[in-house]
Every structure is written in structure tokens, then in C-alpha cells.
Amino acid sequence: xxxxxxxxxxFGGLVAVNQASLKVEAGSITGLIGPNGAGKTxxxxxxxxxxxxxEGRVLFEGEDISRDEPHVRARRGIARTFQIVQPFAGLSxxxxxxxxxxLRHAKRSDALASAERVGQRVGLGPELDKSASSLTVxxxxxxxxxxxxxxxxxxxxxxxxxxxxxxxxxxxxIPVIRAIRDEGVTILMIEHVMxxxxxxxEQVYVLAQGxxxxxxPPADVCDDPKVIEAYLGAGAAERLKREKVHA
Amino acid sequence: MTFRDIAPIxxxxxxxxxxxxxxxxxxxxNFLVFTLIIALAAQGWNIxxxxxxxxxxGHAAFFGTGxxxxxxxxxxxxINPWVAFAIGTVVGAxxxxxxxxxxxxxxxxxxxxxxxxxxxxxxxxxxxxxxTFTGGAAGVxxxxxxxxxxxxxxxxxxxxxxxxxxxxxxxxxTRWIERSRFGAQLVAVRENxxxxxxxxxxxxxxxxxxxxxxxxxxxxAGGLYAQYFLYVDANIAYGTWISVEVILAPIVGGLGTVFGxxxxxxxxxxxxxxxxxxxxxxxxxxxxxxxxxxVAAVAFAPAGILGLMRRSARSRGAARHA
Ligand SMILES: Nc1ncnc2c1ncn2[C@@H]1O[C@H](COP(=O)(O)OP(=O)(O)OP(=O)(O)O)[C@@H](O)[C@H]1O
Ligand SMILES: [Mg+2]
Numbered sequence: 001x002x003x004x005x006x007x008x009x010x011f012g013g014l015v016a017v018n019q020a021s022l023k024v025e026a027g028s029i030t031g032l033i034g035p036n037g038a039g040k041t042x043x044x045x046x047x048x049x050x051x052x053x054x055e056g057r058v059l060f061e062g063e064d065i066s067r068d069e070p071h072v073r074a075r076r077g078i079a080r081t082f083q084i085v086q087p088f089a090g091l092s093x094x095x096x097x098x099x100x101x102x103l104r105h106a107k108r109s110d111a112l113a114s115a116e117r118v119g120q121r122v123g124l125g126p127e128l129d130k131s132a133s134s135l136t137v138x139x140x141x142x143x144x145x146x147x148x149x150x151x152x153x154x155x156x157x158x159x160x161x162x163x164x165x166x167x168x169x170x171x172x173x174i175p176v177i178r179a180i181r182d183e184g185v186t187i188l189m190i191e192h193v194m195x196x197x198x199x200x201x202e203q204v205y206v207l208a209q210g211x212x213x214x215x216x217p218p219a220d221v222c223d224d225p226k227v228i229e230a231y232l233g234a235g236a237a238e239r240l241k242r243e244k245v246h247a
Numbered sequence: 248m249t250f251r252d253i254a255p256i257x258x259x260x261x262x263x264x265x266x267x268x269x270x271x272x273x274x275x276x277n278f279l280v281f282t283l284i285i286a287l288a289a290q291g292w293n294i295x296x297x298x299x300x301x302x303x304x305g306h307a308a309f310f311g312t313g314x315x316x317x318x319x320x321x322x323x324x325x326i327n328p329w330v331a332f333a334i335g336t337v338v339g340a341x342x343x344x345x346x347x348x349x350x351x352x353x354x355x356x357x358x359x360x361x362x363x364x365x366x367x368x369x370x371x372x373x374x375x376x377x378x379t380f381t382g383g384a385a386g387v388x389x390x391x392x393x394x395x396x397x398x399x400x401x402x403x404x405x406x407x408x409x410x411x412x413x414x415x416x417x418x419x420x421t422r423w424i425e426r427s428r429f430g431a432q433l434v435a436v437r438e439n440x441x442x443x444x445x446x447x448x449x450x451x452x453x454x455x456x457x458x459x460x461x462x463x464x465x466x467x468a469g470g471l472y473a474q475y476f477l478y479v480d481a482n483i484a485y486g487t488w489i490s491v492e493v494i495l496a497p498i499v500g501g502l503g504t505v506f507g508x509x510x511x512x513x514x515x516x517x518x519x520x521x522x523x524x525x526x527x528x529x530x531x532x533x534x535x536x537x538x539x540x541x542v543a544a545v546a547f548a549p550a551g552i553l554g555l556m557r558r559s560a561r562s563r564g565a566a567r568h569a
Binding site: 048050069070071074075079080082086087088089090091095098099100102103105106107108111147148150151 | 426427428431432434435437438439441442443444445446447448449450
């Protein structure tokens with residue numbers, strides 16, 4: 001469904017994404033993990049069109065979309081959420097979601113009806129008439145999800161939608177994400193909450209300093225010495241192994 | 248749009264239409280027509296600035312274009328004034344599109360956009376003041392020839408009704424925008440452009456649409472002005488005064504609301520007129536009232552008079568429930 005080929009993104013001298021390639025199979029939930037500043041969000045901006053790659057290509061359903069504007073990619077069926085939530089603060093929750101719904105529904109009443117359904121689904125039912133700026137962190141994350149979902153995407157890019165939520169909120173939202181996939185939406189998610197990655201993702205890519213350093217099922221990737229070192233520093237994998245032997 | 252969307256507008260306009268039946272003093276009618284023209288121009292600004300969040304400081308560019316087009320097309324080219332008025336409105340739309348294309352495509356927003364629109368208006372003012380075709384500094388005088396077919400009327404009431412009809416038409420247009428996909432996308436652009444893009448909104452197209460409609464409406468106000476006063480010069484048509492007027496009225500009345508510009512224009516000019524009557528002809532007293540009202544609006548009623556009324560209605564409702 002989605003294929004990123006040797007994408008590189010430079011900001012001046014900084015190489016935020018370096019020759020990264022990944023594939024997302026239709027119908028899967030694929031994870032993208034990596035330490036802070038690895039370039040995960042930047043890779044999302046390349047896929048969603050907010051930045052253009054310095055090198056490399058982005059293919060969606062076999063077509064090269066590297067030069068398409070963000071709204072064109074949204075029309076093709078790619079929706080993203082923002083790590084730093086971007087609500088339409090002056091609007092109600094329902095109106096926020098309706099902006100997304102308008103992508104596929106020209107009529108106001110249709111868009112509102114669709115927005116209400118989506119809002120109910122992600123658990124914002126009681127909040128629909130409130131101002132978006134009155135939502136809690138968890139509510140805002142749900143709103144990001146709802147708006148993206150309202151565009152009726154084929155591919156959903158989730159950038160840390162679980163960050164800042166408490167364990168019980170995380171437990172509530174994991175089944176929602178799984179249900180979205182079960183209805184046929186392919187998901188690529190950036191996530192630091194490993195419990196969620198383990199339980200949701202079939203395939204995981206690990207990004208460190210702009211490069212993809214590992215890929216595979218989540219359990220395998222977590223045991224990969226390269227990955228452990230990326231998170232914990234050089235020599236960490238060795239140390240951990242020694243500690244295990246001693247224990 | 249539903250019946251409930253349209254009914255208040257129709258009722259309000261119908262009520263105001265009776266005003267000339269009771270008030271026949273020319274000075275009062277003059278004041279009312281002038282206020283309606285300002286309201287119309289401000290309605291144009293409100294579509295782009297209030298709904299779209301793109302604050303133009305140069306709506307004189309559209310007002311002046313509408314005024315000069317209406318005047319010059321009939322005086323220089325002998326075109327029927329009604330047709331000239333319509334063409335002026337279309338030219339205003341075109342000027343809006345061009346200014347929008349040049350500034351939005353290069354990503355100008357916020358104060359940069361405001362400054363660029365101001366610059367456009369100033370350039371047009373200087374050109375109109377210098378060119379011979381526009382009559383230079385002397386301006387253009389439209390020949391007095393009172394015939395309805397000539398867009399000139401015996402009674403001021405007729406002009407009042409035309410201005411009112413246009414204000415009513417734009418109230419309906421604005422209501423439609425508010426209830427449409429275009430309006431939802433326009434407000435989304437105002438609230439958060441990146442988020443709007445991510446949701447598939449073609450932000451450039453939406454902003455261009457808004458500035459085009461906005462330019463047309465404000466140009467229509469300019470055309471009406473020329474036709475009413477039968478005189479245009481560069482400092483009237485392209486002057487900063489009108490750019491400021493069209494911003495003040497929506498801010499005082501309620502930014503991004505259907506009735507805001509009309510309420511604001513009536514409040515500003517009504518109060519200005521009353522103080523002029525009360526304080527005598529102290530020069531600039533109405534401007535001081537404008538300034539005072541603006542400061543009061545920004546400080547105490549950021550959602551304008553309409554926002555204030557809604558808030559007090561809500562708290563009264565809450566008090567009743569308690
Ligand atoms: N627009 C930009 N201009 C300059 N540098 C940028 C820009 N966007 C990101 N960067 C830099 O690129 C690097 C990667 O940032 P990115 O946000 O992609 O990391 P991330 O993996 O999402 O991190 P986190 O887990 O903290 O969200 C960082 O060093 C960041 O400072
Ligand atoms: Mg990030």
C-alpha cells in the first residue's frame with residue numbers, strides 16, 4: 001500500500017531522515033519506533049506531504065506521490081495525526097471532526113452526521129458539543145484520531161496518539177485502534193508505549209539517527225542488539241547479556 | 248440552508264425597509280444610506296477576515312475599484328450606470344483574486360498579508376490620483392441626470408432600499424457560507440492551516456475563493472457610494488479611512504458572524520452621530536468615539552456586541568435554571 005524508497009530529508013546541515021526505506025502492507029498495523037529525535041515525525045511529514053524529500057520517493061498504491069501537496073494526498077486516502085495536537089480551538093468538537101468529514105461529504109448535514117458517528121466511535125460522544133479547547137490531553141488525542149478518521153482514509157498515520165495518556169486511557173484506546181484496522185484501514189503508527197506496539201503491530205521498523213536500523217515482528221526487534229544500543233547507548237546490549245548470564 | 252437560517256434575515260431586512268416610511272429627513276436618510284454602504288463594505292471584509300482569518304488592511308483596493316469602475320465606465324465610456332455597477336463588482340472580484348494569488352501563493356499570512364494588502368491599496372490610490380483617465384486629483388464627477396434607468400432617484404428612500412437589498416443579499420450569502428463546506432473549510436483555515444491541509448482542505452483555493460467574494464462585495468459598496476454621492480476621488484475611493492472602517496465594524500459587531508458587520512456599522516456610526524449632535528461640531532469627536540468603542544470591544548467583548556449579547560443571554564438562562 002505504502003512504500004518509502006531511500007527517502008532522505010535534510011534541514012540545512014542536519015540529516016533528519018537518511019536513506020530510509022519501508023513498506024506498509026495493506027490491512028496491517030505497522031509500527032515505527034526509535035529514540036527521541038530519530039526522525040520519525042519527519043518521515044511522517046514526507047509521507048503526508050508537509051515536507052518534500054531531498055532524495056528518494058514515496059509510493060502510495062503503486063503511484064509516486066512524492067511531489068503531491070498534503071491535501072492531494074489526503075484525497076488519495078492518507079490521513080495523519082499530529083504529535084503536537086492541532087485542534088481548531090475556536091470550534092466545537094463536532095465541528096472539528098466535520099472538517100475532516102467534509103472531504104468525502106459535500107453536504108453540511110451529511111458531514112455532521114458522519115462526524116457524529118466517528119466521534120461516538122472514538123469515545124468523544126459526550127464531548128461533541130464542547131469547545132475543542134476545553135478537552136483534556138486524552139480528549140485532544142482522541143480528537144486528532146477522530147478528525148483523521150473522518151476523512152475516511154485508506155492509510156492512517158498515527159504520531160504518538162498514546163503519549164501523555166495514563167495506563168487506563170491507553171487500555172481504552174487500544175481496542176479502538178484495532179477496530180479501525182479491522183474495518184479495513186491500514187495503519188502506520190509512531191509509538192513509544194511498547195506495550196501498545198507489542199499488542200497492536202505485526203511489523204515494526206526502528207529508526208535511529210535518521211536510518212532504519214531494524215525491521216521485523218515486534219518481539220524480534222526488541223531483542224535486536226542494534227536496537228537496544230540505539231536506545232541505551234553503545235555497549236548496552238553486551239552489558240545486558242552479561243547481566244542476564246550472571247542472574 | 249433551512250427556513251430557520253433564512254427567516255431572521257428576511258424579517259430583519261423587512262423591518263428595516265419600513266424606516267423610510269417614518270423618517271423622511273434627508274440628513275437622517277443620508278446617514279442611514281452611508282451606514283448601509285459601510286456595512287456592505289464591512290460584510291465583504293468579514294468574509295475574508297472574520298471567517299477566513301486573513302486580515303486585510305487594504306480593502307480600499309476593492310472599494311475604490313468598485314467606485315472608480317462605476318464612475319468611469321459611465322462617464323468616459325457611456326455605459327449604463329447599472330451595468331457599470333455590475334461590471335465594477337466583477338472587477339472587484341478580479342482584483343481580489345489577483346491580490347490573493349500574489350500573496351497567498353507566496354505563503355504570506357498574518358501581518359505580512361495585512362501589509363501587502365495595504366501596499367496594494369496605496370499603489371492604486373497613488374495611480375488613481377495621478378492618471379488622467381481617472382481625473383487625477385480632481386476626481387470624477389457623475390453628471391446629475393435623475394432617472395431610475397440611470398441609477399439616480401428622486402427620493403433617497405429608493406437608494407436606501409437598494410443598499411438595504413444588497414446588505415440583505417450578502418447576509419444571505421454569508422449565512423450560506425456559514426452552513427456550507429466552503430465555509431467550514433474557510434473557518435478551518437482560520438483556526439489552523441496545517442490541520443486543515445492534513446484533512447484535505449486545499450487552503451490556497453479556499454483563501455482565493457474568500458478574497459474573490461470579499462473583493463466583489465466591497466467593490467459593490469464602492470460602486471454604490473459613487474452612485475449615491477455622484478463623485479469619486481482617490482482619497483475617498485482608495486483612502487485608508489475605508490480600509491479602517493471595514494475592519495472596525497466587524498470587530499465591534501462580532502468577527503466572523505453573519506450580522507456582526509451590520510451591527511458594528513450601525514453601532515459605530517449611530518454613536519458617532521449621536522455624540523456629534525450632543526457635543527456639537529467638535530472636529531474629530533466621532534473618531535474619538537470610534538477609538539473608544541474599539542478599545543472597549545477589544546478589552547471587554549472580544550466576540551463583539553453579538554458575542555456579548557449571546558453571553559448575557561446564556562448567563563440569564565443559567566441563572567433561571569439555578
Ligand atoms: N522543520 C525542521 N527544521 C529543522 N530541523 C528539524 C525540523 N523538523 C525536525 N527537525 C530536526 O530533525 C530531527 C528529527 O526530528 P523528528 O521530530 O523527526 O524526531 P522524532 O523521531 O519524531 O522525535 P520524537 O520522538 O521526539 O518525536 C531533530 O533533530 C529535529 O530537531
Ligand atoms: Mg516525533
